[in-house]
């Protein structure tokens with residue numbers, strides 16, 4: 001395990017967050033985004049995650065290296081009654097996976113969310129993704145169901161699995 005500092009994201013982290021995310025956009029089906037995000041787009045997204053809200057944005061920083069992962073909560077769905085739920089996301093730089101960084105990000109995220117009046121967190125995982133399934137199960141997410149072949153990327157259909165966590 002590599003120990004990292006997990007802290008709230010700052011504006012200066014947005015280029016690193018964008019780079020980590022776009023690597024998955026371009027090369028993997030982990031996200032169903034197909035076109036890389038611009039730093040301007042991710043800056044607008046950053047401002048949707050103010051520190052004192054339930055919509056958190058945290059980064060993992062390695063000493064002398066910089067930001068190597070991030071996690072966020074976002075609205076589950078836009079309508080008002082969904083405010084008791086959030087959707088979580090977590091990305092670790094591709095060359096830093098499987099070293100405990102995702103777990104450290106989620107540990108801090110759920111510590112912070114303990115202060116919020118939340119009832120459910122949801123995660124959507126494109127399949128296959130054994131690391132993400134293991135991470136979510138470690139943090140007490142349980143499977144809800146699979147939407148078979150819900151998306152198409154790189155010319156093939158990809159299924160998604162939803163998971164939920166009770167607070």
Ligand SMILES: CC(C)(COP(=O)(O)OP(=O)(O)OC[C@H]1O[C@@H](n2cnc3c(N)ncnc32)[C@H](O)[C@@H]1OP(=O)(O)O)[C@@H](O)C(=O)NCCC(=O)NCCS
Nearest residue numbers: 030090091092097098099100101102103130131132134135
């Ligand atoms: C999913 C992801 C965030 C997990 O973070 P990570 O730093 O790689 O995972 P960790 O090292 O913290 O491990 C967390 C758990 O997953 C398990 N795990 C890690 N890599 C694994 C792998 N390749 N296969 C199976 N399990 C794996 C670990 O054993 C650990 O479980 P345990 O504590 O029960 O042993 C990271 O791999 C990633 O960014 N993947 C690509 C993007 C992505 O899929 N994001 C999630 C979108 S829903």
